[in-house]
Amino acid sequence: MRPVYMIAGGITRFAKAHPEMDFRWMVREAYDQALAEVPRLHPREISGSVCSYFSDHFTRQLKAGAMTQDYLGLCPKPSRRIEGGGATGGLCFQAAWEAVASGRMEVCVAYGFETMSRVKTWKGNSFIASASDMNFDYPLGGFYTGYYAMMVVRHMHEFGTTEHQLALVSVKNHNNAVHNPYAQKRQPITVEDVMNSEYIAFPLKRLDICTMSDGAACCILASEAAAERLCDHRPVKVTGIGTGTDAMRMADRPHGRVPLLPWESEEEYRELQYPGVHSFRAGRMAALEAYEMAQIEDPIRDLSFIELHDAYTSSEIQTYEDLGLCRYGEGGRFIEEGHPTLTGKIPVNPSGGLIACGHPVGATGLMQAVFALWQLQGRIGEKFGDPTLQIGNARRGLIHSHAGTGTYVTISILEAA
Numbered sequence: 001m002r003p004v005y006m007i008a009g010g011i012t013r014f015a016k017a018h019p020e021m022d023f024r025w026m027v028r029e030a031y032d033q034a035l036a037e038v039p040r041l042h043p044r045e046i047s048g049s050v051c052s053y054f055s056d057h058f059t060r061q062l063k064a065g066a067m068t069q070d071y072l073g074l075c076p077k078p079s080r081r082i083e084g085g086g087a088t089g090g091l092c093f094q095a096a097w098e099a100v101a102s103g104r105m106e107v108c109v110a111y112g113f114e115t116m117s118r119v120k121t122w123k124g125n126s127f128i129a130s131a132s133d134m135n136f137d138y139p140l141g142g143f144y145t146g147y148y149a150m151m152v153v154r155h156m157h158e159f160g161t162t163e164h165q166l167a168l169v170s171v172k173n174h175n176n177a178v179h180n181p182y183a184q185k186r187q188p189i190t191v192e193d194v195m196n197s198e199y200i201a202f203p204l205k206r207l208d209i210c211t212m213s214d215g216a217a218c219c220i221l222a223s224e225a226a227a228e229r230l231c232d233h234r235p236v237k238v239t240g241i242g243t244g245t246d247a248m249r250m251a252d253r254p255h256g257r258v259p260l261l262p263w264e265s266e267e268e269y270r271e272l273q274y275p276g277v278h279s280f281r282a283g284r285m286a287a288l289e290a291y292e293m294a295q296i297e298d299p300i301r302d303l304s305f306i307e308l309h310d311a312y313t314s315s316e317i318q319t320y321e322d323l324g325l326c327r328y329g330e331g332g333r334f335i336e337e338g339h340p341t342l343t344g345k346i347p348v349n350p351s352g353g354l355i356a357c358g359h360p361v362g363a364t365g366l367m368q369a370v371f372a373l374w375q376l377q378g379r380i381g382e383k384f385g386d387p388t389l390q391i392g393n394a395r396r397g398l399i400h401s402h403a404g405t406g407t408y409v410t411i412s413i414l415e416a417a
Contacts, residue, residue: 001101005227005235006414007220008037009370014184014215014358017117023059024071026216027111030363031072034109034218038230041220047105048078052092052112053362054085057127059115068111085131086311088112089217089365090401090410096221097238097412106226110369113216114360124212128361131404133248145209145312147250147405149201152314155278156203159329161317163203167194168335169313170207170355176342177352179388182367184213184358208313213358217366219373227417236376239396240294240413244285246406250277259284261291261324263298272328280315280406283322290398290411291324299324300339300346303413304394305375307368309402310353319400320348323411342389350375350389365401365410372397376416 010033012018012026021029035041049072051065061067065081082092089112096110116124129143137147155161171191177183189207197206227235247253255276260266261284287299296302306323310316317331325346326334334340340348351357351371354364374383375394381387394416401410 002103003224004097004100004238005222005224005417006238006369006373007222007227007231007235008034009217009219009373010034011182011217011367011370012215013182014213014360014367016184016211016213018214023053023064023113023115023216024068026214027068027113027218028071030216030218031109031111034220037233038220041107041230043073046074046077046107046109048099049074049109049111050082050092050095050099051079052082052088052110052366053114054083054088055114055127055361058118058124060118074109084408085403086309086361087365087401087403087408087410088362089367090399090412091365091408093219093365093369093412094241094243094410096219097241100221100223107220107222109218109220110366111216111218112362112366114362115214116212116360117214121212136249145201145204148312148314149204151277151318151405152203154276155314155318158278159332161332163195164191165317165332165336166203166208166313167191169310169316170194172335172341173310173349173353173355176350176389177356179384179386180352180357181384183352183356184211185356204312204314210311210354210359213360215358215360215363215367217363217370219366219369233379234377235417236373236414237417238412239415240290240296240411242286242288242290242293242411244282244289244409246280246282248404248407250405253277253281259288261288264324268327279318279328280322280402280409282406282409283319283402286409286411287323290413294413294415296413299398303346303396303398305347305350305391306398306400307351307372308348308353308400309364310349310355311359311402313355315402316348316353319402323400347391350391365399368399368401369412369414372399372414376414
């Protein structure tokens with residue numbers, strides 16, 4: 001495998017709806033923004049693309065990726081569509097990395113989108129629920145908020161996690177997004193606002209849950225030689241890639257020992273039956289793979305920030321543990337002690353995350369990559385018109401994409417060159 005660099009990125013504003021744009025137009029906006037970052041890159045030098053979107057139902061169109069490829073003027077270059085639930089964008093980013101790392105492509109465009117406003121919220125939730133087992137989970141009322149509520153109730157039972165701790169995640173991410181012009185929700189909130197919002201499925205409240213969105217994002221990945229030739233701004237090297245999977249049905253997931261990270265010991269987890277339904281085995285597998293490749297020995301010390309898939313406040317807390325930021329069971333305490341805040345040990349979701357930015361599924365993982373690129377280039381102030389969210393001396397960032405109830409998880413690590 002040869003070195004791969006992310007050389008540019010673009011993103012539309014994520015919004016409840018973009019009635020003025022269809023999916024092709026949204027992708028074009030993000031693509032043009034990315035191309036403007038590398039003016040020496042002519043479209044004829046692009047080797048091919050990877051397209052990500054979650055659901056044909058939202059576009060009411062099969063092969064929407066082929067239509068987008070044409071709209072971008074990239075035909076007849078190679079392209080393919082990636083779909084993997086909530087991890088679609090993360091899988092797309094890694095597929096583009098593979099195309100360049102393998103030598104098949106010199107420059108690969110990864111673009112993703114979703115147009116979720118085309119249907120009412122209840123219908124959208126029904127489409128999303130189709131990513132559960134349609135013969136088993138779905139007939140039992142399988143909307144994802146219910147699944148995540150069940151998982152965090154078990155986490156609360158096992159570890160004493162509280163609704164107040166969930167609320168702290170929501171407050172952190174919403175208040176970060178105040179400074180992010182691409183975010184869907186930019187209103188500051190308080191713990192009281194979260195605690196007083198209506199329950200959707202106990203203990204998850206309206207402000208604990210991300211919103212459906214319209215939006216698109218685009219990343220351009222390139223070989224080392226192409227990056228050196230094309231870049232005015234510092235390219236960012238992709239130094240770690242990890243992917244994990246798990247059984248679709250939670251009842252099929254095994255109970256056993258924790259897959260240990262190198263700095264963990266059997267003794268400290270002797271009493272914990274993992275993974276159960278309170279944790280994500282796929283996330284731990286992805287972390288193990290990405291950390292080994294990027295030579296991460298201590299994520300809090302070795303990472304400058306994390307952009308994490310927080311479709312629910314509960315899943316952010318659970319993922320702190322899967323990533324080894326704290327021991328299993330201590331995710332609630334981790335947020336309560338302020339460690340993942342902008343001024344904490346390891347800022348998590350400085351962009352505002354999915355909770356505040358929105359979750360147009362096919363674009364979300366690529367959105368994280370774009371924000372990570374700008375962080376590592378030190379350009380958040382330039383791009384946001386406000387330097388508040390810039391992490392000082394950012395050297396290495398992690399992006400995390402998550403599907404279903406943890407059936408696919410991707411982790412990619414980017415490093416300032």
